[in-house]
Structure formats: C-alpha cells, structure tokens
Amino acid sequence: MQAMRLCSGPQAGPSGRCARSRTRCSAAVAGGKVYIDPVKKECTAFAPATVANLGPGFDWLGCAVEGEGDTVVARVLPDQPGKVVIDKIEGDNGRLSLVAAENCVGIAAIETLKLMGQPSCGVGLTLHKGLPLGSGMGSSAASAAAAAWAVNGLFGSPLTKDQLVTAGLASEAAVSGYHADNVGPSLLGGFVLVRSCDPLELVRLPYGGNGPLYFVLVNPLFEAPTKQMRAVLPRDVPFKSMIHNSTQGGALVAAILQGDARLLGSALDSDCIVEPVRAPLIPGMAAVKAAAKAAGAFGCTISGAGPTAVAVVSDADVGARVADAMADAFRTEGRLEVNSKAVVRLDPEGAKFV
Amino acid sequence: MQAMRLCSGPQAGPSGRCARSRTRCSAAVAGGKVYIDPVKKECTAFAPATVANLGPGFDWLGCAVEGEGDTVVARVLPDQPGKVVIDKIEGDNGRLSLVAAENCVGIAAIETLKLMGQPSCGVGLTLHKGLPLGSGMGSSAASAAAAAWAVNGLFGSPLTKDQLVTAGLASEAAVSGYHADNVGPSLLGGFVLVRSCDPLELVRLPYGGNGPLYFVLVNPLFEAPTKQMRAVLPRDVPFKSMIHNSTQGGALVAAILQGDARLLGSALDSDCIVEPVRAPLIPGMAAVKAAAKAAGAFGCTISGAGPTAVAVVSDADVGARVADAMADAFRTEGRLEVNSKAVVRLDPEGAKFV
Incomplete structure (x- = not known):
C-alpha cells in the first residue's frame, strides 16, 4: 500500500x-x-544517552545528555500490516538478538504500532548502536526511544513523545527492567521525574535559568554485575535514611528547577542508601568519586547501574580536569581501562529525526 | 543605656x-x-502558623500560611545585658512556663541575643498566643519566630531571617524537637526545604506562577498524643516505600516550584510511611481525608504531628465546602468537636513587624 x-x-x-x-x-x-x-518509505531517528538513578533520585529521576546516542532507521514493509523485522544491527559486536520480540528496538516498534491502531504496513528496522551496552548510560532506552520515534515518524508522527514513553517502557520492561527513568528522558529530553509507571505519569523538570551545567561521564571497561547490582539493594532501610534520601531527592528537584548546579551536584552526591552498597561492586568507584570532587566537581555518583561514573560541574574546563582525575582513579585504584570520557551538556530535545 | x-x-x-x-x-x-x-524601647513582631510534615515531606518541608499566628512584644531591660525575662503570656490558659530558659520565646530571645554578640541591655517579652498549643500548626515555632524577630528589631535588625533560624531551631530543639520545618517557614515565609539542620541549610521554594493555592485547615478539639505520635514511627521501612516517598517528595517540590496545585495536593496526599501509622491515632482522620477529596480537595494529610488536618484546593469556594466536609467528618466519624476551620493562602512573608 x-x-x-x-x-x-x-x-x-x-x-x-x-x-x-x-x-x-x-x-x-x-x-x-x-x-x-505511512507517509514516507523510510525514517531515521536518533535518541540520546541518559543518566538515571541520579543519587537520591534512584528509580524516579533521569536526564538526557548530549553527545553519543543510538540511531534507528525504520523502513516500510509493504503488505505486512503490523509486522516488525530487524534488518540489521551495527555496533553491538553481534551481542543483540535479531528477533524483534526479543530486542529493545523490535519491542518498542511493535508497541508503537499497537498504539497507532491498525498500521497498513509493517516495519523493518536498522539499529546503529552509538552507546556501549551495559554502560549505565541508558543504552537499551536510547535504542527503544530511537525506534519508537523513527516508527512514529514513518507514519507522520501521529503519537506524541509522551504517548510513546509507554512503548519504550514496554521495551525496557522486557530487556532491562520496568522503569521509565531512562526511556522517558531519552524521548523527551531534559530532566524527567517518573511519578508513576502504572499509570504512567511523568513530570518534566526544565533546568532553571541559563546557568552552565555539565555532566562528566567516565565509562570504564568493566561489565557491572547486573544481578549483584540488584541483589545488594536492601529489603528495608532505616527510617532516618529514608528521611535523608527523601530530603536530598527534594533538594535535587529544587536544584534542577532553580538552575543551581552546585546544589544539584551536592544533592546527587548524597545518596546514603543505594550508592553505598553498589559502589563497592565497581572497582575504584569510591576513589573516582573522591577524585572528581577534589578536582572541582560539585558531586559524583554512579550513572544508572554503572559502571559509568557521573560528576556535575558548571565549567567545561573544570569538567575536563575532573574527567582526567576520574579516569586516573579508575585506572590506578580500580585497575580498569577507561573506555570513554566526556564532558557533556543536558540534551533538552531528546529523540529527534536525522 | x-x-x-x-x-x-x-x-x-x-x-x-x-x-x-x-x-x-x-x-x-x-x-x-x-x-x-537597642535602637528603640519596644518592638512588636508577628509570626504565622506553619504546616510541616507535608506528607512525603515529613521532617524536611514546611510552609507558612496566612491567618492566625503569634505576636511577641520585646522591650528593653536597661542595664541588664543579655538578660531575658518573660513579662506576660496571654492566650495559653496558663499552660506555658514564665521561666525564660524553659519557654520557646525565652529561648529564642536568649539565642538571638547570643547571635548578636554583646547586647548592652536585656529584653522583656510579652507573648500573645494566637495559635492553639499542640495543634500541629507550628504553635511553638510561631512563638519562637516572633520572639527572634521582635528582639532583632529592637536592636535595628542586625541579623537576617536566615541567621535567626538557628535561634528558632535552638528553641524548637528544647521544647518541640530538633527540626526547622516549622520555624524556618514561620520566619522566612513561603515553602522552605530544610536540607540540613547541622549545619543549617535551607532552600526557599517560591510557589511558581500566579495560580491560586489555598490550604484548608481544620483543627479538632483533641490533644494528639505526642509520645505515641513519635513511638509509632517505624524503625525501618521497606525499600519500595522509601522509593515511593522519595518520588512523591520530589513531585511535591516540583509541584511547588511549578505552581501546580493539583500535583501539590496529590503528592502531599501520597505519603505511604508516616501518615498510615499516625492517622489512626487521630479519631476520624481517615474519614476526614476521604471527605476532603470527595468535596473537591486535591489531597489531604495531617498537618505537623496533628491533630489538625490540611487539604489543598485551588478555589476558595471549593475550600469552604471542603472545610465543612472535613469538620463534619471529624464530628461524625471522629466524635470530636471542631475548634477551628479556615481556608488560607500561603504567607510569602513570614515574621513581620506590627
């Protein structure tokens, strides 16, 4: 058709x-x-990396950052209504499944087509991975967001980004866990507070003012032990720790909306529940955090479930020094090679056509 | 002198x-x-009621509200440097101590004089209680804030409100508990996030936009059992509850700064840790909460440590109906008389000279 x-x-x-x-x-x-x-034969979309589990914002706050991301090309499969096929995946070293129902881009595309209603054709997908897998920078979410946005674009963008988050959430639930704090910001851009997943309720948090804000992301060559990362989360937490993390989470939201990079870094740095049990599973993480702050960062924590470390600064030059210090600490204290280091701004746009 | x-x-x-x-x-x-x-012989200050323990903002978020409050007259005691005397207390039915070191206005005045350095005179204080004691509307904090502001004014206001919060905190620690979420907003006005008490770190949260916001406060004739109120707080909480309350606390801060009364009420309504164990100690509270929402409130919770109930609306007429519904529920379900009900706005100013 x-x-x-x-x-x-x-x-x-x-x-x-x-x-x-x-x-x-x-x-x-x-x-x-x-x-x-469809309104075109092919549509290409890019979606950015994201930083979630922002210290005391664990499980409910994430943001999109400029720089690397994933790209998905969606093409029309004529006369195969609703069918989704993965044509090709590049940049994953052959690790991702080409079965649509088992792959984050495939699932996101299937869910996007379902949201539309009755598509008159199917979709073929090509994924170009720009983000390393399992890095803690929202790799699967970026793939899902790019797929949802590309498929939506193929049909003339009938769905809003907000609507597409549910498609991304279904994808995340299947491959990474039932959480929207990566796929929300990867689609929408900026900071996103996930107030509820079911029903989905997102609160966009525009960064206040025009002050400078940079994230320093240092990704070591290390596979964070996902199961252990989950297993170390405590079943119960002291009441006082709950109050502390709630307070710092509130301060983090205030810092974002008031555009206070110093408070943002300091609040993100102050999680007393999750980071203390997860950091020991990432070699050198404690030293990396200390090095970041000694070099001028306002704060530092684990990005997502790691192993990437994220620090906050308000000056690009300071950011470069912080990145070097963090990378050095991973090498000397963690005995890890560093895969990448970057000083990046917030990405206010999220998924976009390219 | x-x-x-x-x-x-x-x-x-x-x-x-x-x-x-x-x-x-x-x-x-x-x-x-x-x-x-001193720069004058007498100085009079008023400080407003406050609503703290705002649902998931337990222990770290409070706000000042217009209407009733406490008033303190500070007068010069010549030739008695640093001495603080309580001349008179009105409106307390004789329940408060006239010994300065045992009374919230006395302690706040003593601490304010200490902050100034070497006052050349002493201070005599008269307290006019406008707020009922033990009501959950920050009665002791309003007294302390009014005293600190009046004494400060007597000496030409050498200290800022931010500095005076430490004097108020010392007073609260002695008579009510070591927390600044009442005395902070009673002095400063508006919403105040207490990021830390030691060292004291406050974040002011101006209510965003110009949209209408009203608090419905219904105070039943009932003495909340303070010791039990503390005793029922759990020692540990489930990890998931911690995430829930942190999320809703973050949403509450977002609602304040973005001026979203509906989200504010809904977030304030959603505490899953403290309110569930405290509400059963206030007769009728569950019915009051349900009645408030049925009558159009965006949410309802306990004000402070109770027994006052607070609901949020964006319309004064709706507020009046909500107040009636809440008062009825206290009477019929709680078998309590109602001492006062009011529909009030945020007080953006806090302590002020009168």
Whole structure:
C-alpha cells in the first residue's frame, strides 16, 4: 500500500474513506478496518544517552545528555500490516538478538504500532548502536526511544513523545527492567521525574535559568554485575535514611528547577542508601568519586547501574580536569581501562529525526 | 543605656567609641567590650502558623500560611545585658512556663541575643498566643519566630531571617524537637526545604506562577498524643516505600516550584510511611481525608504531628465546602468537636513587624 494522506482533521472525506482518528495521521478504511498509512518509505531517528538513578533520585529521576546516542532507521514493509523485522544491527559486536520480540528496538516498534491502531504496513528496522551496552548510560532506552520515534515518524508522527514513553517502557520492561527513568528522558529530553509507571505519569523538570551545567561521564571497561547490582539493594532501610534520601531527592528537584548546579551536584552526591552498597561492586568507584570532587566537581555518583561514573560541574574546563582525575582513579585504584570520557551538556530535545 | 546609633559602616567614629561589627547595628565600646545597643524601647513582631510534615515531606518541608499566628512584644531591660525575662503570656490558659530558659520565646530571645554578640541591655517579652498549643500548626515555632524577630528589631535588625533560624531551631530543639520545618517557614515565609539542620541549610521554594493555592485547615478539639505520635514511627521501612516517598517528595517540590496545585495536593496526599501509622491515632482522620477529596480537595494529610488536618484546593469556594466536609467528618466519624476551620493562602512573608 502506498503512502496516502487522506485527511487532516475530524471531517470525513467525500468518499467516506477517511475516518476520524484519535491522532494526527493518515488513515484509510479497507475491509471495515481503519488503517493508518505511512507517509514516507523510510525514517531515521536518533535518541540520546541518559543518566538515571541520579543519587537520591534512584528509580524516579533521569536526564538526557548530549553527545553519543543510538540511531534507528525504520523502513516500510509493504503488505505486512503490523509486522516488525530487524534488518540489521551495527555496533553491538553481534551481542543483540535479531528477533524483534526479543530486542529493545523490535519491542518498542511493535508497541508503537499497537498504539497507532491498525498500521497498513509493517516495519523493518536498522539499529546503529552509538552507546556501549551495559554502560549505565541508558543504552537499551536510547535504542527503544530511537525506534519508537523513527516508527512514529514513518507514519507522520501521529503519537506524541509522551504517548510513546509507554512503548519504550514496554521495551525496557522486557530487556532491562520496568522503569521509565531512562526511556522517558531519552524521548523527551531534559530532566524527567517518573511519578508513576502504572499509570504512567511523568513530570518534566526544565533546568532553571541559563546557568552552565555539565555532566562528566567516565565509562570504564568493566561489565557491572547486573544481578549483584540488584541483589545488594536492601529489603528495608532505616527510617532516618529514608528521611535523608527523601530530603536530598527534594533538594535535587529544587536544584534542577532553580538552575543551581552546585546544589544539584551536592544533592546527587548524597545518596546514603543505594550508592553505598553498589559502589563497592565497581572497582575504584569510591576513589573516582573522591577524585572528581577534589578536582572541582560539585558531586559524583554512579550513572544508572554503572559502571559509568557521573560528576556535575558548571565549567567545561573544570569538567575536563575532573574527567582526567576520574579516569586516573579508575585506572590506578580500580585497575580498569577507561573506555570513554566526556564532558557533556543536558540534551533538552531528546529523540529527534536525522 | 540609651539607644545610640554610633555608626553605619566599617569606619570608626572620631571618638573611637564605634567599633566594626559583623552586622548592621548600633555598637558601642565600654570597658573593652563591644556592645550592641537597642535602637528603640519596644518592638512588636508577628509570626504565622506553619504546616510541616507535608506528607512525603515529613521532617524536611514546611510552609507558612496566612491567618492566625503569634505576636511577641520585646522591650528593653536597661542595664541588664543579655538578660531575658518573660513579662506576660496571654492566650495559653496558663499552660506555658514564665521561666525564660524553659519557654520557646525565652529561648529564642536568649539565642538571638547570643547571635548578636554583646547586647548592652536585656529584653522583656510579652507573648500573645494566637495559635492553639499542640495543634500541629507550628504553635511553638510561631512563638519562637516572633520572639527572634521582635528582639532583632529592637536592636535595628542586625541579623537576617536566615541567621535567626538557628535561634528558632535552638528553641524548637528544647521544647518541640530538633527540626526547622516549622520555624524556618514561620520566619522566612513561603515553602522552605530544610536540607540540613547541622549545619543549617535551607532552600526557599517560591510557589511558581500566579495560580491560586489555598490550604484548608481544620483543627479538632483533641490533644494528639505526642509520645505515641513519635513511638509509632517505624524503625525501618521497606525499600519500595522509601522509593515511593522519595518520588512523591520530589513531585511535591516540583509541584511547588511549578505552581501546580493539583500535583501539590496529590503528592502531599501520597505519603505511604508516616501518615498510615499516625492517622489512626487521630479519631476520624481517615474519614476526614476521604471527605476532603470527595468535596473537591486535591489531597489531604495531617498537618505537623496533628491533630489538625490540611487539604489543598485551588478555589476558595471549593475550600469552604471542603472545610465543612472535613469538620463534619471529624464530628461524625471522629466524635470530636471542631475548634477551628479556615481556608488560607500561603504567607510569602513570614515574621513581620506590627
């Protein structure tokens, strides 16, 4: 079926072939079904890396950062309504499954098509991994966000980013865990507070003012032991620790909305529940945190589930020194090679067409 | 010693009697000591009620509200440097001690004089209680804030409100508990996040935008069992509950700064740790909460340590209906008389001279 733009608005066309749709889209009725048609043959989208588990923001706060990310090309598969095929994956060293239902881009695409209703065609996907797997920088979420946005673009963007987060969440649930604090910001950009996953309720937190804010991300060559990372989380926490983390989480939100990089770094640095049990599983992490602050960072913690460490600064030159100090600490104290280090800004846009 | 204004600035006067002071004040050197002199014979200050323990903001978030409050008149006690005497207390039904070191206004005044350095006189205090004792509306904090502000005013306001919070905190520690989430907002006004008490670190949270925000406060005739209120707090909490309360605390801060009354009420309503164990100690509280929401409130919780219940609305008429519904629930379900009900705005100013 060729791309057709039959209507734009609630009016039915003269032939009765155009049905009202919940969303801005192209739609056609065939055999009693309302089909949504693609508006182009191919669509490419990029989605950025994200930093989640922001200290006391564990499980509910994340942000998108500029720089590397994942790219997905979605193409029309004619006459295979709803079908999703993964054509190719590059940059994963052959580690990711090409079975759509087992892969984060495949699942995100399937869920996006479901959200649309009745797509008149299927979708073929090519994934270019820009982010290392298991790095703690939201690799699977970036893939899912790019896939959802590319597939949505293929059909003329009938769905909003907010709506697509549910598609990304389904993908994350299958491959990484039921949490939206990576895929939310990877789609939406900026800081995102995940107030609830079911029903999904997100609160966007624009960074206040125009003051400078940089994240220093240092990724060591180390596979964080995912199962152990989960296993060390305590079943119960002292009441006082709960109050402490709630307070610092509140301060973190205030710092974001008031554009206070110093408070942001300091609050992110002050988790007394998760970081203390997870940091020992990443060789050198304690030294990296100390080195970051000694070099001028406002604070430092684990990015996502690690092993990447993230620090906050308000000056790019200071950021470069902090990155060097963190990398040195990973090498000398952690005996780890460093895969990458970067000083990046917040990405206010999130997923975008390229 | 009479009030003298000897200098304003770091310059020494021609007679050498004017010494440099840390703070804006009147100062005189006598017998080698730098004295700070009063600038008037009497000074009167008012400080407002506050709502603390704002649901998931337990122990770290409070706000000042318009309406009732406490008033303190501070007068000069000549030739009794540093001495604090309580002249009179009205409106307490004789329940408060007239011994300065045992009373919140006395302690706040003593600490304020200490912060100033070497006052050349003492202070006599009269307290007019506008707030009921043990109501959960920050009664002791309002007394302390009014005392600190009145004494400070007597000496030409050498100290800032931020500095005076430490005096108020010392008072609260002695009579109510070591927490600044009432005395902070009673002095400063608006919403205040207490990031740390030692060292004291406060973050002011201005309510965003100009949208309407009202608090409905219903105070039943009931003495909340303070010891039990403390005793029921759990020693440990489930990790998931910690995440939930941190998330909702973050959402509460976002709601304040973004001026979202609906989210504010909803987040304040969602504490899953403290309110569930404290509400059963206040007769009818569960029914009051349900009645508030059924009548249109965005959320409802316990104010402070109770027994006052607080609900959030964005319309004064809705607020009046919510107040009636809450009062009815206290009467019918809690079998309690209602002492007062009010629909009030945020007090952005805090302590002030009258």
